[in-house]
C-alpha cells in the first residue's frame with residue numbers, strides 16, 4: 177500500500193473562459209494535514225469541488241487510495257471515504273441536527289424504497305455520540321438548526337464530516353465566520369483528527385491557524401499551485417509573498 | 431477539548447400548528463358571536479352546518495395535501511384545478527352506463543369501477559410527472575411550468591367532448607363520492623401523507639430539498655427524481671379529487687375545478703406552510719382547510735352576498751401570503 181492517499185495530476189477546471197484551476201499537481205500522504213491558502217478567487221474551492229465531484233473537471237486525473245477515480249457525484253466521493261465541509265455550509269436549515277448529520281445516508285428501520293421508514297432514534301443516539309467526541313454541545317438536537325448560532329451550525333457541519341470521515345476530510349474555511357472560542361473548538365477537532373490519523377485538507381485564510389495545525393502548506397494563485405512547503409521550512413512572510421505573487425511566478429509542484 | 435458552545439435554543443419551539451389552531455378557534459368564535467347578534471342562532475353548535483363545512487372543503491383539501499408537499503420543496507402547483515377538470519372528464523367517460531344515448535365511448539360502457547379509478551389516478555399522475563420533469567430537468571420556475579399545465583389541461587377538458595358534459599356514471603362509480611366519503615377519503619389521505627412526511631425517507635428528502643436544494647444534492651439526494659415524484663403525487667391527488675368530485679356530482683364538466691388550485695394553496699399557506707419551502711405540515715394544512723371552510727360558510731351563514739365572498743377569499747389568500755413573508759423576514763433577522 178502506497179503512503180499516498182490523494183493525488184491529482186494536471187487537474188484543470190474552466191468555467192467558459194474563466195480558468196479557475198489550471199494543471200494542479202497535488203499529493204497528500206496518509207495521516208498528513210495540509211493547508212491550502214491563497215487569495216480570494218485563487219481557485220481553492222474550485223479545487224475542492226473537483227476532488228469531491230460536486231463538479232466535473234475539465235481535465236486531469238485524480239487518484240484516491242491507490243486508484244484512479246472518476247466520481248460521478250458527491251455521494252460517490254463520500255461513500256469512498258471523503259468527507260467535506262463545504263464553504264457555503266451544506267446544511268438544511270429547517271431540519272434538526274440528526275437529520276443534517278444523516279442527510280442522504282439516513283438509517284432505515286424498514287425498507288420501503290423511497291418510503292422507507294426512518295430509524296429516528298438510532299440517528300439521534302449516534303448524533304449525540306458524534307457530538308460528544310467533538311465536544312460540541314447542543315442543548316436540543318430536535319430544534320431546526322436555523323435557530324442555532326453560526327458557530328453551532330458550523331460545528332454541526334464539522335461534526336458531520338468528522339464523524340463519518342474514514343479516509344480523508346476536507347474543510348473549506350471552516351472557521352471563517354467563527355468567534356475566538358468556536359474557532360478554538362474547531363481547531364481542537366482538527367487536532368483530534370490528526371491524533372486519529374485522518375488526513376486533512378484545510379482551506380484557510382488564517383495563517384496563524386495554518387502554522388499551528390498543519391504539516392504542509394500549499395499556495396494557490398490565480399488557479400495554479402505556486403508553492404508547497406513544509407511548515408518548518410517556511411514562515412508567514414514567505415507564504416504571503418507566494419500568495420501575493422512576489423515569489424513563485426512559475427507554477428510549482430505540490 | 432474543553433471549550434463548549436452554549437445555545438440559546440434550548441427548549442423545543444412551540445409548534446406553529448398551535449397558532450393556526452388558535453386562529454381557527456378565534457375565527458369560529460367571531461362567527462358565533464356575530465351569529466347570535468345578527469341571525470339569532472349558533473354558528474358552531476349545528477351539526478348539519480359542521481358537516482356541510484367539512485364536506486365542502488375536503489375535496490379541495492385532498493388537493494391541498496399534494497400542494498403542501500410541492501410547496502415544502504419550494505415549488506408551487508397552479509395546475510391542480512385544471513387537472514381536476516381534465517381528469518374528471520376523462521375518468522367519467524370510462525364510468526358511463528350502457529343505457530346512455532350520449533356515452534363518449536358507446537362500446538366502453540358498464541366497465542368495472544376499477545377502470546375509471548385507474549384512469550383518474552393515471553391521468554393525475556402523468557400530469558404531475560410532466561410538471562415535475564419540466565421543473566426538475568429544464569429548471570424553469572415551477573410557477574411557469576404549472577401555469578402551462580394549467581392552461582393545457584383546461585384545454586384538454588374542453589376539447590375532450592367539445593364542451594359537452596359527461597354524465598350518467600355507473601352506481602359503483604357514483605358510490606365513490608357519496609355521503610361523507612369525501613371526508614373519510616380526505617382523512618385517510620391526510621394521515622397517510624402525514625406519516626410519509628414525518629417518518630420516511632421521502633418526507634426527510636422533501637423537507638431537505640425545500641430547505642436547501644444544493645445541500646440536498648451534495649448530500650447525495652437525487653433531487654430531480656425526488657421532485658418528479660412529489661409533483662406526480664400532487665397530480666395523483668388532484669386526480670383523486672376529480673374522481674370524488676365527479677362521482678359526487680354524477681357528472682363531469684369542462685369547467686370543473688376552476689380556481690381549486692388557489693383554494694388549495696390558500697389552505698396550505700393559511701396552515702403555515704411556507705412559500706419559501708422547507709416548512710409546513712399536513713396537520714397545518716388540515717387546520718388551514720378548516721379555517722378556509724369556516725370563513726366561507728360563516729359568510730354564507732351571515733347571508734353575505736356571494737360576490738363579497740369571492741372578494742374576501744382573495745383578501746384571505748393575500749393576507750396569508752403576507753403573513754408568511756413577514757414570518758420569513760423575522761426569521762432572516764434572527765439568523
Ligand SMILES: Nc1ncnc2c1ncn2[C@@H]1O[C@H](COP(=O)(O)OP(=O)(O)OP(=O)(O)O)[C@@H](O)[C@H]1O
Nearest residue numbers: 191194196214215216217218219220221222223263
Ligand atoms: N460556477 C462558476 N462559474 C463561473 N466562474 C466560477 C464559478 N465558480 C467559481 N468561479 C470562478 O473561479 C475562480 C475561483 O473561485 P474559487 O471559488 O475556487 O475561489 P477561492 O479560492 O475558493 O476563493 P475564496 O477564498 O474567496 O473562497 C473565481 O474567479 C471565481 O469567480
Ligand SMILES: [Mg+2]
Nearest residue numbers: 220221222263
Ligand atoms: Mg472558496
